[in-house]
Amino acid sequence: MKHFDVIVIGGGHAGCEAAAASARLSARTALLTFNKDDLGTMSCNPAIGGLGKGHLVREIDALDGIMAKAADYAGIQFRLLNRRKGPAVQGPRAQSDRSRYRHAIQNLLSSYKDLEIIFGEVVDFFGSDDEVLGVVLSDGSVIQSKKVILTTGTFLNGVIHIGDKSESGGRMGAQASSLLANKIYGYDLPMGRLKTGTPPRLDGQTINWEQLEEQPGDDEPTFFSSLTKALSCEQVSCGITHTNARTHEIIRANLSRSAMYGGHIEGIGPRYCPSIEDKITRFADKNAHQIFLEPEGLNTSVIYPNGISTSLPQDVQDDYVRSIYGLENAKITQPGYAIEYDYVDPRCLDSDLSVRSVKNLYFAGQINGTTGYTETAAQGLVAGLSAALSCSGKDPVVFSRRNSYIGVMIDDLVTRGVQEPYRMFTSRAEYRLSLRADNADQRLSPIGKEIGCISNERWEAFSNKMDKIEVLRNDLRSSSFSPNELNAQGINVAADGNRRSLYQVLSFPKVGFLDLVGLDKRLEHAEPEIYRQVERDALYANYIERQEKDAERLKKDEAIAIPKDFSYEKIEGLSAELAAKLNLIKPENIGQAQRIDGMTPAAILVILAGLKVIERNARAGNA
DSSP states (O other), X not given: OOEEEEEEEOOSHHHHHHHHHHHHTTOOEXXXXXXXXXXXXXXXXXXXXXXXXXXXXXXHHHXXXXXXXXXXXXXXXXXXXXXXXXXXXXXXXXXXXXHHHXXXXXXXXXXXXXXXXXXXXXXXXXXXXXXXXXXXXXXXXXXXXXXXXEOOTTOBTOEEEEXXXXXXXXXXXXXXXXXXXXXXXXXXXXXXXXXXXXOOEEEGGGXXXXXXXXXXXXXSOOOSSTTOOSOOSOOOOEEEEEOOXXXXXXXXXXXXXXXXXXXXXXXXXXXXXXXXXXXXXXXXXXXXXXXXXXXXXXXXXXXXXXXXXXXXXXXXXXXXXXXXXXXXXXXXXXXXXXXXXXXXXXXXXXXXXXXXXXXXXXXXXXXXXXXSHHHHHHHHHHHHHHHHHHHTTOOOOOOOTTTOHHHHHHHHHHHHXXXXXXXXXGGGOTTTTTSOGGGHHHHHHHHHHHHTOSXXXXXXXXXXXXXXXXXXXXXXXXXXXXXXXXXXXXXXXXXXXXXXXXXXXXXXXXXXXXXXXXXXXGGGGOOHHHHHHHHHHHHHHHHHHHHHHHHHHHHHXXXXXXXXXXXXXXXXXXXXXXXXXXXXXXXXBHHHXXXXXXXXXXXXXXXXXXXXHHHHHHHHHHO
């Protein structure tokens, strides 16, 4: 019988990242999946990153994860979204070659000496009703382990819907995981159904590209990984078109034939990535909706029409696609479909993504109610690191709302739960000025070094970069200039007689590093990567200082720990509704309790009073 430290079930983005993270910490790890092609498959759109999502990819990379490296290797178009806005809300995105991305993930996984990939179906857990000690495969064999991470994606009781036709499946052409779903229900965990969807795929050779607007990538690509220095692929453009009145007419006339509007789907879909049926219904006043025609690779003619996901019958899909400008002769190579699947209420998890009521079991990815490649991969990273650290008797790494978007997402999930598939946005992060995509390595690579999950190559590159940043920052701080000297250089400063360091001047909104070079010759040899980082850090320095002061004022009470066996129902003045929520979520500290939906300042004061009673009783007992 085989035995591992950590078993990861599922070869999607969460599973691959979890297995890689566990193996980086030298835990003997097994990744179990149906077949090799599952590893690194992009089930939906052929792209990585975006607003909020790009931050997560950079954070995964800062901890030596694999998604960023694969996305850079497979990138056929790179764009920095929100380029005209501040760095805090800019998001890197890459259009990917599906085949290259899949092969990159598989090659990266094969490089880990402590990782073994096993092909087969997991149908049960080995262990007892409240403890997992391994897994049982469909052939009856048992593989034992100290920890198990479940990353089922959309495969847990997955059902594919096209019009009034439904079939079991985790994605088109792949079987669902039904036996394992029954086992999860046996643990009596709070569960529900969610849905997501995908558009029809088109044959690019049947699209009239000459009629369409072209969307090229950036002239200067923004990579995800700090270790990537050059393009690996030929770069391509996307096409842009729009739905029209005729398109909307066809869809409205056939809404009753849609799986969702025909009553065949009970799960809730993502509000921020609606189907074309949703768009036509919810935004009835809009005459057109934008569609991005995204190539799926360099050696395929398949096109992903981003913006028209659907669960309408295929004949209706044919009609509405051909009503769109430039797609009059387009051929559908695979129909769009909706997929409905089981998820577990993430409020039953601790912040390390372990299941509170079942020992040694972790959940990561869409099983926790999230959507998107990056959200699932980031959870896989957390679960993989947590499980491997636990195997060694170490505490899990702490991702907080103050140090990462990963921390924001985990806290949102385990504290608030989900009512729809969770998607990351920059607006979710109250500390987004300091949680920028550009400084992810500064925030998280030292943590990675401390727990031992990043390579020597990455740490050396990071240390070298930080040394150069510190030298340049010191140069900027060590020289000061009068208002007259600065004004003479074309930098507008109030004539108040105060001398200012160049670092202070760099924080001015309309001042860039190159504006300062003429004032100090030491700046002439600064590398672009280094001075741009210093430029961004200086721009936000004053705002972040104020933000940190505000955060410190809140930190004292927020950090107060709450025992897991704390009896909320015995606290006088706490409503039964809040007591029930608190007992379900079991917040680890006051800060997490504050973020529970419906929580009030008065209720927090009551909880604090109850904790003080426990503290006084403990002191009296020790006296």
